[in-house]
Amino acid sequence: MYAVIVGGGKAGANVARALLRMGHEVSIVEHRPSRFATLEAEFEHMARCGDGTELFVLEAAGTARADVCIAVTGDDEDNIIIGQLSRDHFGVANVVARVNDPRNQEHFDLLGIAPTVCATESILALIEHEVPQHSLVHLFSLRRENLDILEIGVVEGSRADGATVGELSIPDGSLVISVLRNRVGRVAHPDTLLAAGDQVVAIAEPGRESDLMEIFAGD
């Protein structure tokens, strides 16, 4: 696989290292001269100096034959442009972009740049996972599939408490994947018995939250 990485900060450099270890081919594009010098010392000819939002820079990096373009600069507008140019101009099939400011996520979604990775959102999801404030937590969004991975706590006295997964009429467009009890996670089957205190992970289309809440947390 050939990957073009635009943005040579910690994220870009570490992605490059990881892909190289896996035996893939990479180019890493960075426009800041001092940062580029550091990258060149490590990555030699695979490091390229230039503004990765310029067409000739992307072209020289061989973006036209790339299997994936990874836009991880510190500027969201640049990451959106890199995503659009690599996808729409160079025909790259896979684009991965970093969202620096979670408020800009909606622009990436609007312009179809997916999947995206946002450190702030990941940290918040982890905090909620570790310290649940609500009985339903969004763990992850599969943006291209338009599906959410949700974690729901089974509340005492709810319909789910004491029922098997098969007995619950899980609404269409959602599916129970796993059950976590006493720190042990198991893949859910129709005969998996649920009890208060269990953490259930489900995959669901957006908008199914209230139906699921009613089953697992309702009275």
Add this chain to the structure above:
Amino acid sequence: MFVVVVGCGRVGASIAQSLIDDGHDVNVIDQNAEALARLGDDFPGNFIQGPALETTVLERGEIERADAFVAATNGDNTNIVIAQVARDRYQVPFVIARVLDPSRAKFYAEQGLTTICPTRTAIEMMESALRAFVAESAEDA
């Protein structure tokens, strides 16, 4: 007509002032509060300070009711992104973006965005001035 102008530099401020002179309503958005000075004290429109990539800033500029949107910040990529946001999210009927880089201006124009490239214009004017000079010299010789 109501126009939102983003970027209050020489270009943006001048466009905003001309639109006002023609009797239109204009709101201007710029990151820097000092940019307001370019508009003069008697500018009748609203000036909104903030980054135009933020939808709250665009909405404070009343983008939802805009008939036209001008993206004229000093960042090409910012202009291209906010122009697409104005067009696709807020359905502004007429959107125009300044893009200094000729190749990006050409590519996004092919994608259906109205882009203006001052660099391209300068190149063409200087080339044609030089050609005229060369032709004149050849005649004289």
